[in-house]
Amino acid sequence: MNRLNDLDATLPDPADWATSRIPDLAVLDAALRCEICKDFYTAPVITNCGHTFCSLCIRRCLGADEKCATCRAPEQESRLRKNGAVQQAVDAFMAVRATLLEAVSGIEEAEVSGQAVNAEEAAEVEDEIEEVADIPPPSSQRRRGRPRKKKADDEDGDEDEYRPRSQETPPEPPKRSLRERPPDDGLVACPICNRRMKEAQVSLHIDDCLAGKPYIPPREPPSLSSPRKPSTLPSSSAPPSRPTLTQSRFQPSSTFPPSTAPPTGLFQPLPKITYSLFTDTKLRTKLRELGIRSDGPKKLLQDRHTEWLNLWNANVDSPRPRTKRQLLDELEAWERAHVRPANNKTKAPEWSDEKWQEKHADTFADLIAKARGSIQKRRKVEADEDEVEERISGEVEGAQIEQLRSSQPPPPNPQLRTANSAPAEMGSFPPSSQTTTLLPSSQPLQQSSQPLIQGPSHHLMTYQNISRPHHETIPPHGAASLLPSHSSANPYPTRNPHPPTNPQENQYVSSIPYVPGPDRLPAEKRKYETILDEIPWAGPGRAG
Amino acid sequence: MANLPKRIIKETQRLTEEPVPGINAVPHEDNLRYFDVSIHGPSQSPYEGGIFRLELFLPEDYPMCPPKIRFLTKIYHPNIDRLGRICLDVLKSNWSPALQIRTILLSIQALLGAPNPDDPLANDVAQKWKEDEKTAIETARQWTRTHAMS
Numbered sequence: 001m002n003r004l005n006d007l008d009a010t011l012p013d014p015a016d017w018a019t020s021r022i023p024d025l026a027v028l029d030a031a032l033r034c035e036i037c038k039d040f041y042t043a044p045v046i047t048n049c050g051h052t053f054c055s056l057c058i059r060r061c062l063g064a065d066e067k068c069a070t071c072r073a074p075e076q077e078s079r080l081r082k083n084g085a086v087q088q089a090v091d092a093f094m095a096v097r098a099t100l101l102e103a104v105s106g107i108e109e110a111e112v113s114g115q116a117v118n119a120e121e122a123a124e125v126e127d128e129i130e131e132v133a134d135i136p137p138p139s140s141q142r143r144r145g146r147p148r149k150k151k152a153d154d155e156d157g158d159e160d161e162y163r164p165r166s167q168e169t170p171p172e173p174p175k176r177s178l179r180e181r182p183p184d185d186g187l188v189a190c191p192i193c194n195r196r197m198k199e200a201q202v203s204l205h206i207d208d209c210l211a212g213k214p215y216i217p218p219r220e221p222p223s224l225s226s227p228r229k230p231s232t233l234p235s236s237s238a239p240p241s242r243p244t245l246t247q248s249r250f251q252p253s254s255t256f257p258p259s260t261a262p263p264t265g266l267f268q269p270l271p272k273i274t275y276s277l278f279t280d281t282k283l284r285t286k287l288r289e290l291g292i293r294s295d296g297p298k299k300l301l302q303d304r305h306t307e308w309l310n311l312w313n314a315n316v317d318s319p320r321p322r323t324k325r326q327l328l329d330e331l332e333a334w335e336r337a338h339v340r341p342a343n344n345k346t347k348a349p350e351w352s353d354e355k356w357q358e359k360h361a362d363t364f365a366d367l368i369a370k371a372r373g374s375i376q377k378r379r380k381v382e383a384d385e386d387e388v389e390e391r392i393s394g395e396v397e398g399a400q401i402e403q404l405r406s407s408q409p410p411p412p413n414p415q416l417r418t419a420n421s422a423p424a425e426m427g428s429f430p431p432s433s434q435t436t437t438l439l440p441s442s443q444p445l446q447q448s449s450q451p452l453i454q455g456p457s458h459h460l461m462t463y464q465n466i467s468r469p470h471h472e473t474i475p476p477h478g479a480a481s482l483l484p485s486h487s488s489a490n491p492y493p494t495r496n497p498h499p500p501t502n503p504q505e506n507q508y509v510s511s512i513p514y515v516p517g518p519d520r521l522p523a524e525k526r527k528y529e530t531i532l533d534e535i536p537w538a539g540p541g542r543a544g
Numbered sequence: 545m546a547n548l549p550k551r552i553i554k555e556t557q558r559l560t561e562e563p564v565p566g567i568n569a570v571p572h573e574d575n576l577r578y579f580d581v582s583i584h585g586p587s588q589s590p591y592e593g594g595i596f597r598l599e600l601f602l603p604e605d606y607p608m609c610p611p612k613i614r615f616l617t618k619i620y621h622p623n624i625d626r627l628g629r630i631c632l633d634v635l636k637s638n639w640s641p642a643l644q645i646r647t648i649l650l651s652i653q654a655l656l657g658a659p660n661p662d663d664p665l666a667n668d669v670a671q672k673w674k675e676d677e678k679t680a681i682e683t684a685r686q687w688t689r690t691h692a693m694s
Contacts, residue, residue: 035641038550039551061608
């Protein structure tokens with residue numbers, strides 16, 4: 001709980017208002033929060049069923065289940081629309097929240113009385129902003145001087161009219177009160193001098209306006225849809241001073257600096273793709289094209305791509321888009337948070353192979369010593385038997401062996417070494433298939449380095465099959481190094497580390513009776529084989 | 545646990561600060577996604593007076609997927625099986641990220657108050673419940689006394 005409490009201190013919550021002089025502000029606070037993340041809306045979007053969520057939240061949510069999180073009505077990502085009004089309400093509220101909270105905390109009575117009014121006013125202002133956005137403007141004012149037949153279209157939200165206002169200049173619609181609603185002439189007002197002009201000209205004009213230059217309307221042929229030219233704008237449409245006033249009040253220039261608004265087209269929404277139509281390679285290429293990591297199995301590639309789409313498209317909805325670099329960082333964070341723990345569900349968060357190794361060093365040493373003892377015992381028995389056998393078999397056979405040996409140029413020892421060192425060079429094999437099957441497939445196997453016994457034991461595994469207490473058959477090299485139990489653990493499953501061996505060699509090795517002595521593997525190596533044979537593997541991978 | 549989502553922290557905070565009457569949920573010190581829950585049997589139900597222990601786990605994808613929750617105390621209920629698993633739509637198909645621990649626990653408490661033998665998980669219990677409700681309720685009361693009141 002301690003850790004939790006530490007974290008809590010930094011999290012604002014609607015309950016903060018419960019102890020204030022205006023506890024009802026908690027309702028407002030809660031109303032500006034996303035149902036999914038319980039935090040203030042970030043790039044809010046509205047669903048077809050009229051519920052608002054953070055863009056990223058609802059996108060992730062729809063990825064899991066294509067339903068609205070509030071009412072479970074069917075919903076699709078492509079139908080989400082930005083909710084600029086809510087964004088502004090949140091921005092405005094967040095800007096005053098701390099001050100407001102301090103003001104209504106109710107300690108200094110004298111001061112509070114004055115500030116509380118402001119607080120209430122601010123709260124009302126919030127409501128007003130939302131209200132204004134919801135109420136359609138009186139059409140009598142809007143449609144002045146426009147062809148009458150167009151009106152019907154407009155009521156349904158004419159695309160030409162609607163889009164530019166809501167997308168290109170999101171701060172505009174709610175920042176005026178009802179009385180001051182601008183004429184719907186397809187033009188936008190300069191935020192500084194309030195002159196109306198085409199949107200494309202605004203950003204250019206703002207620089208001039210700030211520099212104090214007068215606005216020169218461009219000469220263009222009069223169009224039918226907008227008979228009035230900007231220069232002939234009637235002065236009665238809106239007193240220039242009022243909107244500027246309200247704007248400066250609700251839109252701190254630091255929040256929405258018009259000049260820093262990103263050029264549209266820089267961030268275009270990315271389309272979804274059907275993963276079943278993509279092969280691994282194609283998907284990898286796709287990811288590379290997008291500039292994100294392209295490693296890992298297909299499932300991870302898919303998840304990563306989906307998350308990237310969510311991040312990217314949510315960023316498109318944001319009034320203050322972040323850079324691609326920031327998004328990449330976020331994707332990286334997602335990867336850390338979602339992919340790693342999911343793969344290591346059985347491991348405690350502070351698990352460390354080294355610590356485990358250290359902690360149980362004695363037990364391991366014990367086991368090793370025991371195993372060593374048993375192999376020595378066994379070898380002794382073998383040696384005795386061999387001796388007897390050899391004596392019985394007589395000189396003839398011995399001579400045959402001698403002959404065979406001299407007729408085959410490569411001595412067995414180096415051969416054994418070369419054949420078996422191949423897998424050893426390929427890196428460490430996890431000690432048993434048991435350990436590896438516990439590792440989810442999405443994690444690169446190279447990471448599951450053998451945790452308990454390090455050093456020579458890694459590759460000594462490969463001698464396992466040769467070490468059987470056999471007399472008559474040392475399996476052919478090819479067979480000996482196939483390592484059936486490790487095939488699943490092989491990090492390079494498609495690559496055959498052992499090219500087919502020379503049939504002559506096979507014949508040579510398999511046909512020769514077991515000869516103890518220098519031709520066998522060095523004792524140092526042999527002991528591990530048995531150790532590994534005898535220790536049922538109990539690595540940390542299995543731990544609960 | 546450094547990457548515990550804000551939402552989980554918030555929910556835990558709310559649960560501890562403003563507990564729902566009759567419901568108690570405390571996260572484990574070493575795993576803040578794992579909660580020990582106890583629910584008081586609702587009044588005027590055969591479970592009245594009993595305190596039922598449950599375990600609740602918030603999976604990695606929470607809140608995109610529902611919390612995993614299970615009764616630890618034995619209970620005689622048509623929608624809860626021998627292993628303590630619960631048949632509740634909001635824990636499965638009707639889960640929504642807008643729901644939270646608090647609402648889920650309330651739903652479970654409500655389920656105790658209103659067993660639904662028509663959509664059973666424990667078939668034998670449901671059968672009894674339908675055939676002879678009186679006896680079934682008596683059994684539930686008996687079980688509550690035996691298992692949930694110690």
